[in-house]
Each structure stands twice: as C-alpha cells, then as structure tokens.
Amino acid sequence: MKKYRGMVQFRQHNEIKTGLLMILYPLYLFLLTRILITLGQTETTDRIMKAEKAFFPALKFFVLIIVPLLIVRGIIVFQFQKQIMFSLSGAEEITRKQYPEIYNIVENLCISRGLPLPKI
16 A cells, blocks of 8 residues: 655655756766677777777766766756746736636635645
8 A cells, every 4th residue: 555645745756866867867878888888899808998998088078078068957957947848838827817717726726735826
C-alpha cells in the first residue's frame, strides 16, 4: 500500500530528483564516451595510447566548455520554467469579471481542499 504524499512533498522530491539528474548527466556522458572509446579500440597498446591522445582535446573541450553551458542552461530553465511556459503559450491572467464560471470553479476547488487561490 502506497503512502499518500502531499503536493509540497511531491514537489520537493521532484526538485531533488531534477538536481541529481543535472549533476549526474555530465558524469553519464563522460562514462558513455569512455566506454565507446574503449569498445572501439584495438588490443594494441600503442593504438590505445594514440586514440586517447587524439580524443583528449575533444573531451577536454566537452568537459570544460559544453558541460558548464549545459549546467547553466539547466539552472536557468529550472528557475524560470513558469515564466518561459507562460510567455511561449501567450497565457494571460483572468479576473472574476472576465470569466466568472471558471473563477468560481477554481475558487470552490481551492476552498474545498483548503488551498490558497492561485493566479488563474
């Protein structure tokens, strides 16, 4: 039997999982490229050393430039996701005078659950 979790706890767990994914994703990419390099190499030691030396500048570029940019992008999107979504969809806040039926439905739902009235 599953234990009931409230929305606040659900949001907190979701934020923790998102943070872990943002931290572990670069590590995952690094390990994946390392495995692919290892699988693509021959058994000769000289060829392995040459392949590592040839691949190192690209890996260094990826780790030093691309990964921080991905992390910054992820943080920006995570912080401003609501504003981005509303600006892209063209959503506008409604008032009780514009749409009284919708406003009353949302207000009644919030009252029945003991929640504050959100922006509609």
